[in-house]
Amino acid sequence: MWLSASCFLEFQIPVPTPFLLMLRPRSGWQQWIAREEYVLSPSVPAVEFTDIYGNLCQRLVAPAGHFSVLTSVNIETADVSDTAPGAPFIEVQQLPDETLPFLYPSRYCESDRFTEMAASISAGRAAGYDQCDAIVDYVRNTIRYTPGSGQQIISASELNQLGYGVCRDMAHLGIACCRALSIPARMVVGYLEGLEPMDLHAWFEAYVGNRWYTFDPTQPDLQGGRVAIAFGRDAADVAIYTQFGDPVELINMHVEVERMPGPTY
Structure with a gap:
């Protein structure tokens, strides 16, 4: 489109x-x-x-x-975001060099605190894309999306305790859980057609199946119409x-x- x-x-x-x-x-x-x-x-x-x-x-x-x-x-x-159920987990030693910075804990994505939780959320799912899908389902079903409420940037740990947040915060939680499973994940800021209320939007991408795939905990359907402006480890990198x-x-x-x-x- x-x-x-x-x-x-x-x-x-x-x-x-x-x-x-x-x-x-x-x-x-x-x-x-x-x-x-x-x-x-x-x-x-x-x-x-x-x-x-x-x-x-x-x-x-x-x-x-x-x-x-x-x-x-x-x-x-x-006009449609790619999906790839079953896309495999890539072992860390096989990952491209440029994906490695997106494995580490960062300021707002404290992945080292989510090892047990991420494993529990994704239990029974095939390693890779299906684990990311389980994480997105968890974030969407447990965190209330409240657009317009997030003046202060909060971390994945803070959001998990608070229980509600904006798109940026929900992306932080998804990223932290993916990294806790040794899946590279990065934040994306950009435009999304049809967003209500209209604003800049944040989602995340995870590296599985030898490429980056889009995940968005705020949207019930993974729609297209996305324009990526900036990529980074978390909100601190993409202001x-x-x-x-x-x-x-x-x-x-x-x-x-x-x-x-x-x-x-």
């Missing part, structure tokens, strides 16, 4: 403030960027680099006063903006995702 997706951020800046932004999706085998717009207002010099996870990041210093960022894309993406120094006020954030007709040739 073809999607038009945009994100508008509006700030009030007290003093010139350094920012790191992560708002540009990359073309890849699951998505293709056909058109892109990236507007800084007022215009300031920006430098782009690629981080250790392959994300496109932008460095800039926002001037004092009103400052806004608008990004928009037209993108072709899958769409990070500012340094005195706090700044985010006065407006608006996300739109709409299906559009494909190009005619």
Whole structure:
């Protein structure tokens, strides 16, 4: 399917403030960027680099006063997310080097605390994809999804005790349980068509059957219409903006995702 997706951020800046932004999706085998717009207002010099996870990041210093960022894309993406029941577990010694960072405990995914729980949740399931599926079922059935409630980032352990959270928090729990079973798992932040209420969305991917597969505890059906913007170990790696120094006020954030007709040739 073809999607038009945009994100508008509006700030009030007290003093010139350094920012790191992560708002540009990359073309890849699951998505293709056909058109892109990236507007800084007022215009300031920006430098782009690629981080250790392959994300496109932008460095800039926002001037004092009103400052806004608008990004928009037209993108072709899958209308159905791939599933692979029975896809096998890959032994750690056979994993590609680039997947290894996604095996370790991280700030918000304390996988070393979930070894027994993850084994219990996935008991009787075939090692690999089916274990991840059992974990997603557990998160969906035991954690109440409360979009709009998560101003503070919480960890997998905190969510498991609290019992409710946003998409980011539920992804943390799924990731921690997968890693506890020695399955690489990473967080994804991006757009999802039809999300209610519309916002940026977070899910996770697990590496089984020699590739990454999508898992989303917040959605009863694993729908397509996803646009990945950033990948990382947890929410600390995939913030769409990070500012340094005195706090700044985010006065407006608006996300739109709409299906559009494909190009005619």
